[in-house]
Amino acid sequence: MVLSRQPVPPFLQLAAHPLRWQLLATLSGGDYRVREMVTLVGESQNLISYHLRLLRDGGLVRATRSSFDGRDSYYHLDLDRCTQMLAGTGTALHPALGPGPAPPPFDPTPPVAVLFVCTGNSARSVIAEALLRRHTSGRVDTVSAGTRPKPGMHPNAVRVLREEFGIDIAGRHPRHLDTLADSPFDTVITLCDKAREVCPEFDDTRWIHWSIPDPAAAGGTDEDTYPTFQATAAEIDIRIRYLLPALTTEPVIRSAR
Structure with a gap:
């Protein structure tokens, strides 16, 4: 009896190529532009662009236009999509290789210090700070x-944290980065393309960049922009959840800037 040939799971088709795997591994550490990946990976821009297109078409990688320089785009992993495809890959091989038990509670030893930076410290970085504190119980x-x-x-940053996550930051005021110049941090994460260039x-310190557009940039009333704040907070929450293991297991890496 000859068994029917099973299709190779999409994740394996995409990730098995050595260069595509290297690109995925690079993007697991933060968001990068093509020219930065050329330096980090050591391959030509045309070759990297070609394989990035395949990863984008396959849903593993997404690109966002830089809010600092519109001629540039930042690439980043679609973390939820990668998780879904990886789970499907294991299940396709054997049912017992499906999703496993939930990871143990995050408990870093030694203590870890993380700094989030954006331009205004009135939305993205404040949301990230609040969500990391919530996910790690302080x-x-x-x-x-x-x-x-x-x-x-x-106001929408205050509202989205209160309504979507039950976090109250009323009374919190933006802080200037200069006030932290002498403070030690294990990880610094920039969430704003402009802040990344001037930070x-x-x-x-491990440097990570998340290219997340300013939810208030489109203008309009607070009510008009609130759905954008909801989407931004949801994306930051996803990134925070996937950040936790990296805070204690990955080596210090500086972003190519």
């Missing part, structure tokens, strides 16, 4: 700051 020393802080919190170096 076991991570988490702060946020801005390179050009706004006078106050954006100063921190010694012995």
Whole structure:
């Protein structure tokens, strides 16, 4: 009896190529532009662009236009899609290789300090700070700051954290990055393309960039932009959940800037 040939799961088809795997591994550490991946991976721009297109078409990688320089795009992993495809790959081989038990509670040893940076420190970085603190029950020393802080919190940032996550940041005020210049951090995460370009170096620090557009940039009333804040907070929440294992298991890596 000859068994029918089973199709190779899509994740394996996409990730089995050595260069595509290297690109996925690179993007697992943060968001990068094509020219930065050329430097990090050591292959030509045309070749990297070709394989990035295949990864995009397969749903593993997404691209967002830089909010600092519209001629550039940042590539990043679609983490939820990767998780779904990986789970499907295991199940296709054997039912016992499907999704396993939930990971144990996050408990970093030694303590970890994380800084989130955007321009105004009134929305994205504040949301990230609040969500990391929530996901770790305060076991991570988490702060946020801005390179050009706004006078106050954006009302929709306060609202989305309260309504979607039950977090109250009323009374919180934006902080200037300069006030943290002498503070040590294990990880610095920029969430704003402009802030990434001007953020100063921190010694012995892992750098990660998340290219997340400013939810208030489109303008309009607070009611008009609130759905964008909801989508932004949801994306940041996904990234935070996938960040946790990396905080204690990955080596210090500096972003190519």
